[in-house]
Amino acid sequence: MQPVEERLKTLFLAGLDGDAACYREFxxxxxxxxxxxxxxxxxxxxxxxxxxxxxxxxxxxxxxHTYRSDQPLTAWLHAIARYKLMDFFRSRARHEALNEPLDxxxxxxxxxxxxxxxxxxxxxxxxxxxxxxxxLPILHVKLQGLSVTQTAQLTGLSESAVKVxxxxxxxxxxxxxxxxx
Amino acid sequence: xxxxxxVALLASEAAPVDRRxxxxxxxxxxxxxxxxxxxxxxxxxxxxxxLGRVASxxxxxxxLAFPLALAAASLxxxxxxxxxxxxxxxxxxxxxxxxxxxxxxxxxxxxxxPASQRVALLLGHTWRVxxxxxxxxxxxxxxxxxxxxxxLAPTRLRLAGAAGGLLAGAMATIVYCLHCPEMGVxxxxxxxxxxxxxxxxxxxxxxxxxxxx
Numbered sequence: 527m528q529p530v531e532e533r534l535k536t537l538f539l540a541g542l543d544g545d546a547a548c549y550r551e552f553x554x555x556x557x558x559x560x561x562x563x564x565x566x567x568x569x570x571x572x573x574x575x576x577x578x579x580x581x582x583x584x585x586x587x588x589x590x591h592t593y594r595s596d597q598p599l600t601a602w603l604h605a606i607a608r609y610k611l612m613d614f615f616r617s618r619a620r621h622e623a624l625n626e627p628l629d630x631x632x633x634x635x636x637x638x639x640x641x642x643x644x645x646x647x648x649x650x651x652x653x654x655x656x657x658x659x660x661x662l663p664i665l666h667v668k669l670q671g672l673s674v675t676q677t678a679q680l681t682g683l684s685e686s687a688v689k690v691x692x693x694x695x696x697x698x699x700x701x702x703x704x705x706x707x
Numbered sequence: 708x709x710x711x712x713x714v715a716l717l718a719s720e721a722a723p724v725d726r727r728x729x730x731x732x733x734x735x736x737x738x739x740x741x742x743x744x745x746x747x748x749x750x751x752x753x754x755x756x757x758l759g760r761v762a763s764x765x766x767x768x769x770x771l772a773f774p775l776a777l778a779a780a781s782l783x784x785x786x787x788x789x790x791x792x793x794x795x796x797x798x799x800x801x802x803x804x805x806x807x808x809x810x811x812x813x814x815x816x817x818x819x820x821p822a823s824q825r826v827a828l829l830l831g832h833t834w835r836v837x838x839x840x841x842x843x844x845x846x847x848x849x850x851x852x853x854x855x856x857x858x859l860a861p862t863r864l865r866l867a868g869a870a871g872g873l874l875a876g877a878m879a880t881i882v883y884c885l886h887c888p889e890m891g892v893x894x895x896x897x898x899x900x901x902x903x904x905x906x907x908x909x910x911x912x913x914x915x916x917x918x919x920x
Contacts, residue, residue, distance in 0.1 A: 542724045550718030557710050580713050587717045588920070589860030591728045592790045605791035609862035613919070649708040667719070692720060704919065 530559075535599040542590060553583060560607060567611065574614070577647050582610045584700045613704070652702040653695075660695030663688045729786060732858055736851035737782070740875060743847025744882040752840065752886040766890055773895055774880035776805035777903065781874040785852065788867040789859035795866070802873075806900065813896035831894040837887065841902025845872075845879035849906050853917055861918050868914015869907050876903030 534552060541549025560582055564575045585606050593602050653661060658681075666677040667688065678685045725731075761767045780801035787793045820828050831837075852871040861867035880899050889895070 541721050542726070544721055544723040546718050546721040549721040550714060553714040553718055557714060576710060580710055583710070583713060583717060585860075585920070587720070589791065591724050591726060592860040594726070594790070597790070597793065601792035602790070605862045606860065609791065649713060653708075664716070696720065700920070
């Protein structure tokens with residue numbers, strides 16, 4: 527367990543200082559750990575695992591400013607993963623209280639559907655629901671790799687509006703996922 | 708969207724993160740919350756007329772120390788509960804200590820008072836309004852503190868809400884001390900505490916809903 531903590535922590539701290547490559551590797555490794563963590567706990571809900579993995583990644587990203595380097599990273603990550611898992615159970619319980627019979631049938635069809643590693647909920651679709659001033663910066667800067675200046679020219683937004691748009695957009699995306707669960 | 712794509716999306720937002728954001732948020736929240744409570748107190752109740760005279764007595768500062776210590780302890784608790792994976796720990800003790808000290812002081816005072824005057828000592832002149840006045844004054848700080856906690860990453864929402872409510876209540880009580888004429892320790896031990904528990908309870912009830920992220 528110790529080497530994993532060390533390795534992840536080094537990558538994450540570098541990411542917090544702005545190193546994108548390290549941060550990416552951290553998120554990649556974290557997705558793997560999360561998948562393993564959830565597979566053991568979500569016995570009957572295997573096809574929701576990827577949704578929760580994605581939501582937890584987003585939560586880790588949006589809450590990354592609350593980590594302090596004197597704290598074990600594993601404890602910090604575990605608390606977030608557990609929080610998101612409990613959140614999933616709660617919304618599911620609420621949802622099922624209303625829709626249980628129908629859901630059971632849908633579950634049967636869902637199991638033959640696509641590859642199991644696919645997320646059921648498409649974050650890309652949720653992204654489309656964001657207002658333009660958040661959606662366009664995310665689309666151009668993050669997905670198409672344009673620079674902030676290029677995006678600003680393309681969308682007619684100011685450069686700071688583009689940066690703010692990306693930041694707020696990711697938070698709004700997390701909120702959308704909560705609503706869609 | 709595949710998880711890989713999400714990872715790429717998030718990684719491309721890697722930029723140096725401001726890690727002092729927590730202290731910044733809480734300072735802003737407390738400043739505005741205290742200001743709001745002060746304005747509300749001036750508008751609804753006014754300063755006590757003998758404030759200048761009473762401010763030179765030990766008893767006045769002892770009274771102020773009670774909510775001050777609770778505010779410090781609940782702020783500490785809030786900052787711990789706003790970070791995932793951090794236990795409340797010793798903050799528990801810091802929360803219990805001021806209450807214990809006030810109660811330990813109050814009980815002998817009540818016992819030493821002749822039975823005929825005990826009720827007057829416990830109820831003072833303003834027990835009917837005191838807790839509600841504190842709850843009213845805590846509203847601005849309550850909203851601001853919740854805003855601060857929500858912007859961090861609380862994972863135990865009910866506890867975080869209660870701690871936030873207590874912080875708002877303690878700040879409101881500090882401000883209320885500038886108006887409140889009561890100078891009996893037993894009075895504070897009951898009614899100030901009750902006043903602070905109203906926003907604490909509200910925080911525990913609203914936390915799971917308002918603090919979700």
